Every structure is written in C-alpha cells, then in structure tokens.
Amino acid sequence: MSKVLFAAKPQAWDDYEHPLSDAFAKAGLSVDLSRSHAAAETDYIVFAPNGPLRDFAPYVKAKAVLSLWAGVETIVGNPTLTQPLCRLVDPGLTRGMVEWVTGHVLRHHLGMDAHILGQDGIWRDGISPPLAAERPVTLLGIGALGAACGQALAALGFAVTGWSRQPKDVANLRCLHGADGLQEALRDAQVVVTLLPQTADTQNILNARTLALLAKGAFVINPGRGPLIDDEALLAALDSGQIAHATLDVFRREPLPVDHPFWAHPRVTVTPHIAATTRPATAARIIAENVRRGEAGLPFLNVVDRQLGY
Numbered sequence: 001m002s003k004v005l006f007a008a009k010p011q012a013w014d015d016y017e018h019p020l021s022d023a024f025a026k027a028g029l030s031v032d033l034s035r036s037h038a039a040a041e042t043d044y045i046v047f048a049p050n051g052p053l054r055d056f057a058p059y060v061k062a063k064a065v066l067s068l069w070a071g072v073e074t075i076v077g078n079p080t081l082t083q084p085l086c087r088l089v090d091p092g093l094t095r096g097m098v099e100w101v102t103g104h105v106l107r108h109h110l111g112m113d114a115h116i117l118g119q120d121g122i123w124r125d126g127i128s129p130p131l132a133a134e135r136p137v138t139l140l141g142i143g144a145l146g147a148a149c150g151q152a153l154a155a156l157g158f159a160v161t162g163w164s165r166q167p168k169d170v171a172n173l174r175c176l177h178g179a180d181g182l183q184e185a186l187r188d189a190q191v192v193v194t195l196l197p198q199t200a201d202t203q204n205i206l207n208a209r210t211l212a213l214l215a216k217g218a219f220v221i222n223p224g225r226g227p228l229i230d231d232e233a234l235l236a237a238l239d240s241g242q243i244a245h246a247t248l249d250v251f252r253r254e255p256l257p258v259d260h261p262f263w264a265h266p267r268v269t270v271t272p273h274i275a276a277t278t279r280p281a282t283a284a285r286i287i288a289e290n291v292r293r294g295e296a297g298l299p300f301l302n303v304v305d306r307q308l309g310y
C-alpha cells in the first residue's frame, strides 16, 4: 500500500479527501491517504505551496512531489527538494482559464464597459466593434493553458499569435518563439495575454520597451504571474494611452496592498487570483495517474525542469 501525504492547507482536506480517494480507487491503486504520515515512510507528497511543508529532506523514500498548483515558482528552487516535482495540468483548471481569458478578451473586444458603465439615456448608435478577425491577439506562453486559450480565441475568429521558448506548432495559431519571435509577436497586437511561468527569463517581459511594440490603445490581460509585468512601466503606458486597459489577476504581492495604484486606476481591473483554480475532481485524476505511473515504474507526467524553472 502506497502512503500518500496530503500537504496542502488544512482547509483543502475537505475538498480533496474524497476526490483523491475515489481517483486512487478508480485507478486500481491501494493507497493510504493521510495528512500525517511519518516523513520517512511517505511514498508520494500531494503538495500546495500554501500548506505547511517547507523541508523535503526528511522524505527520503518519496518518489515524487505532486503539486496541486500549475505554477511552481515558490517550490522549484527549494534546496531540500531532491524528489521529482510534477506540476499540475488539470483539465478543469484549463477550462476555467479558457473561460476567464475568453470572457475578458471579449469584454475589451466588444467594448462592453461603454454600455454597462455608461447607461445614461443617450442613444449612441452607429458604433460597432471590429470583427474578431480584425483584432490581433497575442498569447505569451502557449503551454497547457495558453494553447487552450489560443484555440478557443481562434475558434471565435480572433487572429491569434502564440509565443513560446521553443518552436511549437499549435493548430490555428501563428506560432513564434525566442527573442526575435517576441518582437514580432507583440508588434501591433491589440490584446496581449500573459500565460508564462514566473522564471528568471520571464521577469518583466512586459516592460516599457515591449509595451511600446503593441498597437496604440492595446489591452493587457495577465492571469500568469505578477512579476511578468513591470508595474511602473504598465502604469506609465496606461497614463500615456499606449495601453487602454489592463486586466490583472496576479500581482507581485498578493493580496494586492490596498494602497497599490492598480486598485484605484480607472483603467485597471483587479481580480484576486481567481482566473483558474484547481478543480479537485479533475485534479485528483491527474494525481492518481501519476501515482499509478510511479508504482508501475513509468515516467511521471508534467515533470518540472529545475534548470528552466517550469
């Protein structure tokens, strides 16, 4: 019987205990799932960064650390972590991100705010938004989340460009990569969506220079991580009109401090890191599949590259 330690925040136990137990049973696994296994006897660690576990060194027998989060920037550099680290690619989380990104892109594309916030008795007809095909959208990051968002936006008719580190081929997307590709991906884009991991290479990827490449009056949508954006550069670009609106879900400090200028800015929308949450039922199946693989001696899914940081 495999001993699986649940090391997320205590409140999450109620959400995950049954989905994980069910998923282990459906995968034909014999698992003892607990919040209190002795470190030296633990076979797998189901982990979330907001849980209690910081020191992985005593888990000498653990075959893998299975993250409940997609982003691993707070754990990937932990020097006590020697076990394989698997990040989460959860179909439920992916669908949630597709819905959040699509909703916010459509909000800006259709100019919904003008009608929702400006209902003043004046009949302003004769103004219609361009069609999606006339609205270039760029996704920085076309991994599990970015590629799914890109395909949904392309299915709506948007002209979608995706940018990654390595060359990629994602159906219905113009795919670019690397430093040269970044310039081309951003040039004249009217919407940019950042779905990159937080690494040394992606810090401040949206800065004064790269924001200036976008079309005048572009929209920035960041559900990736706060440090992807140089906050001061974004505020300057908003004030100059280079950026018409920024919809931000993630921040350098979370919760976003009450005195941060983003809160009060009339052309910034703040959402509290809710773009896409892990869905226990679908996530549990992925965790169970990785335990099954570990027990069968097969390679784990979604192993993080420590050097790359994602």
Ligand SMILES: NC(=O)c1ccc[n+]([C@@H]2O[C@H](COP(=O)([O-])OP(=O)(O)OC[C@H]3O[C@@H](n4cnc5c(N)ncnc54)[C@H](OP(=O)(O)O)[C@@H]3O)[C@@H](O)[C@H]2O)c1
Residues within 6 Å of the ligand: 070, 071, 072, 088, 089, 093, 140, 141, 142, 143, 144, 145, 146, 163, 164, 165, 166, 167, 168, 178, 195, 196, 197, 198, 199, 201, 202, 223, 224, 225, 249, 250, 273, 274, 275, 276, 277, 310
């Ligand atoms: N706000 C929320 O609720 C929420 C929820 C979940 C996740 N997230 C964030 O979303 C991020 C993306 O998740 P994911 O599952 O899609 O990750 P992923 O599958 O690892 O995809 C990451 C993408 O970023 C690209 N990339 C990484 N470093 C790069 C670099 N230096 N230059 C160019 N491209 C680079 C990768 O390129 P390659 O394809 O070439 O490797 C890949 O396309 C997570 O790391 C997390 O921070 C936010």
